[in-house]
Amino acid sequence: MWALGSLAVHRLCTRATSMHDSAGCAHTAVPRSAVKAFLFLSASLRRGRTSQFVRPQLPPRTEKMAVDQDWTSVYPTAAVFKPASVPLPIRMGYPVKRGVPPPKEGNLELMKIPNFLHLTPPAIKKHCAALRDFCTEWPSALDSDEKCEQHFPIEIETVDYVSAGTSIRNPKARVVTLRVKLSKLNLDEHARKKLVKLVGERYCADTDVLTITTDRCPLRRQNYDYGIHLLTVLYHESWKTEKWESEKSEEDMEEYVWENSCSQRKALDTLLRIKASENLGPVTEEELLASEVVKNYRNSVTALKNEGETERNMSQYKECVKKLLNIQAGP
């Protein structure tokens, strides 16, 4: 194409000059400034092709690479994709019409994406071999979750955030969550009930786990200290018995207790009246309470109230009531 161009220019020159010569004066079809521009252009192009100014293109490094070379020295760290250093025939990008994706030379798509050429399996193994000296072993005595819980009951959960941005700080990183099972703490019945009442929502009765989440302090260590402080305070306060705790009424009770409840009073009342009407002699309340029938009745009522209404509980209650009131009729 360039050859054609130079030929055409040459013809133009000769024509122009011949016209000029034949006419003897400057009545040429092509103006002289345009001709000069053409001549200059062609000369500079031809100048660029000469060996004096063109750097020899070296063959890419891939041609000198052996098959069993040490790849970790080619890509020791994370680096951009260099097509002359990677001996793979990769093509990437949107293909031209009825063609193939563009080759790897000068391919922006390949340069943009993060590559893992510095983290090949042999490289990872080398790194880990060097790092293994700094690691310590997990104590072999703690090989199951139960043993960990038995020896180390408190679990502290913290979260670290890593991301690229203008700042490495993340305000969510100061949150600390403390979890402990109440069965591992040294608590008696009253202390346990008081602690559960004090703590409210943070206690899960199914798993017996107390969860304390703190984020009121600006630093993680401060939040951790505050969490431990809360646990200490809760523990010690639950062992204390205040004067007003004796005013605990039936509505405050966590579970149903049959003693001194209206169910007990009414049952005893009914039984006393039955005995009085049958004229079997005076029967004391203690005797009634100690009797088998009343004990069974007590168990069934407590089960119903605490566990809810199930088939088993209801049938048990029915049997106990029948025995209590001596009703033999009906299935």
Added chain:
Amino acid sequence: MAAGWLWRRLCQGSVFPVNYASRIMQKQRFLLNSDLIGARLAGSHVDTQEPKTNPLVSVSDEPETLYKRLSLLVKGHDKAVLDSYEYFAVLAAKELGISIEKVHKPPKKIERFTLLKSVHIYKKHRVQYEMRTHYLCLELKYLTSSTAAVYLEYVQRNLPEGVAMEVKKTKIEKIPEHIKEPVWDTVSQAKETEVKS
């Protein structure tokens, strides 16, 4: 990778049951300060337990914190990058001897929003953008603090561009001394002794 000084700490050994105590106590006893003074001053010390001592490793006496679980959640926009990273992180954990509990990929979340195409009017012509976030969750079990520090630093230094990570550490601890007994017993005893004296 993790050049420089990294402190290798001893394990807590005092509370373990008796049948394990002997083996662990041996290691502790061997590495007591009094035993090591001469060796450390000499410079090139030969331990019978570790034949080739790395000069960069130093051992300290403070007890190590134990991590019951380490949960890594890696987020990125490109699924292929996360797949490669998963291969790298899993291989690194295996090589360092860390037990992997679970590796799973939570479903991706797509955030879409619709904007007006033109600067002024043309309400009917809009353009929609979406941002896809792919997740990768790696759960590791039973790490000591030195191992966790080494693994996390290695894995975080090789995080690719445009990928974020959240590390959830679950540390296990003993019940502190001041929660063992209620303080009111000791306070009442102290008051009694004061009154007596």
